[in-house]
Amino acid sequence: MATDIPTIKLESGALIPTLGYGTGTAWFKKPGDQGIDQATVGAVTFAIKSGYRHLDGAEAYGTETELGIAIKESGVKREELFVTSKVEKGIDDIQKAIDATLERLQLDYVDFYEAYLIHSPFFARNDNDLQSKWAEMEKAQQAGKARAIGVSNFLQPHLEAILKTARIKPSVNQIEYHPYLQHGDLLTMDKRLGIVVEGYGPLTPLTRAKGGPVDELVARLARKYSVSEGSVLLRWSVDRGVVTITTSGKEERIKEFLDVLKFKLTEDEVAEISKLGEQKHYRAWWKSKFAADDRS
Numbered sequence: 001m002a003t004d005i006p007t008i009k010l011e012s013g014a015l016i017p018t019l020g021y022g023t024g025t026a027w028f029k030k031p032g033d034q035g036i037d038q039a040t041v042g043a044v045t046f047a048i049k050s051g052y053r054h055l056d057g058a059e060a061y062g063t064e065t066e067l068g069i070a071i072k073e074s075g076v077k078r079e080e081l082f083v084t085s086k087v088e089k090g091i092d093d094i095q096k097a098i099d100a101t102l103e104r105l106q107l108d109y110v111d112f113y114e115a116y117l118i119h120s121p122f123f124a125r126n127d128n129d130l131q132s133k134w135a136e137m138e139k140a141q142q143a144g145k146a147r148a149i150g151v152s153n154f155l156q157p158h159l160e161a162i163l164k165t166a167r168i169k170p171s172v173n174q175i176e177y178h179p180y181l182q183h184g185d186l187l188t189m190d191k192r193l194g195i196v197v198e199g200y201g202p203l204t205p206l207t208r209a210k211g212g213p214v215d216e217l218v219a220r221l222a223r224k225y226s227v228s229e230g231s232v233l234l235r236w237s238v239d240r241g242v243v244t245i246t247t248s249g250k251e252e253r254i255k256e257f258l259d260v261l262k263f264k265l266t267e268d269e270v271a272e273i274s275k276l277g278e279q280k281h282y283r284a285w286w287k288s289k290f291a292a293d294d295r296s
């Protein structure tokens with residue numbers, strides 16, 4: 001069954017589905033884990049068959065082999081999928097890293113719908129570092145290995161640094177995004193530059209930071225629209241114009257999250273969640289890289 005997940009056009013012309021299925025989080029392989037993880041293959045295959053077309057992977061998750069197998073097993077045509085990968089450990093040799101990624105994914109090339117992201121800006125010692133790595137990313141796109149290139153966890157100064165020398169603008173910035181981490185002006189800046197924002201960790205208020213100011217409203221809206229509280233949070237993120245990445249190992253939730261395509265929050269409801277969310281600050285990922293009160 002294919003679902004009509006709405007898409008957003010990237011600068012490159014590629015269409016990115018606004019809801020994606022992640023292969024990190026619980027799927028993450030720990031050091032020493034060997035062999036194919038059939039649970040990951042099964043869940044990703046189920047997600048694709050249920051209608052997800054945007055699959056979020058990364059070299060660092062250790063699950064690219066499973067993702068490649070699931071793509072094959074799903075029977076869905078490659079050109080209908082938007083597969084993302086990210087480089088982190090292999091950052092010193094991006095061409096080698098992307099070749100290895102493609103081999104694990106069993107893809108000859110990263111197709112028209114693909115974005116390739118620098119996993120996080122934290123490797124960079126200075127602007128020159130960022131700029132030279134970005135030039136390597138551009139080479140990967142020019143070689144046809146990635147159809148679109150972007151960044152992940154970039155804040156305003158990091159974007160400004162690479163834009164000074166970029167020949168190809170990043171098409172996507174993937175960041176943690178939920179009501180308790182709205183990043184001040186970052187979204188406005190990304191949008192002004194034509195950079196699409198992708199948000200991960202959308203369910204954080206429900207899963208990792210429960211007991212906060214949005215709980216009551218999210219529960220009320222879930223009742224109003226007869227959807228789960230998770231679907232309300234995903235819809236809020238999509239309604240803020242953010243390409244939203246979630247994940248689940250539970251078939252029921254994988255299907256349920258597609259409910260976000262069946263309803264829409266009103267502008268007032270979106271604004272109310274945003275306003276309440278600003279009363280609390282919570283960062284679920286990369287905590288050690290930021291000061292506790294850093295909301296950027």
Ligand SMILES: NC(=O)c1ccc[n+]([C@@H]2O[C@H](COP(=O)([O-])OP(=O)(O)OC[C@H]3O[C@@H](n4cnc5c(N)ncnc54)[C@H](OP(=O)(O)O)[C@@H]3O)[C@@H](O)[C@H]2O)c1
Nearest residue numbers: 022023024025056200201202203204245246247248249250
């Ligand atoms: N670029 C980066 O630095 C970065 C960082 C983190 C993540 N990501 C990407 O984003 C994807 C999604 O990230 P995320 O896991 O933070 O997304 P999320 O959508 O906030 O959380 C998904 C997790 O929440 C659990 N969950 C869902 N509904 C729940 C409920 N009602 N009660 C309790 N638990 C519930 C799911 O577990 P079940 O299996 O039980 O449903 C799943 O483990 C990752 O897989 C990865 O692809 C990128």
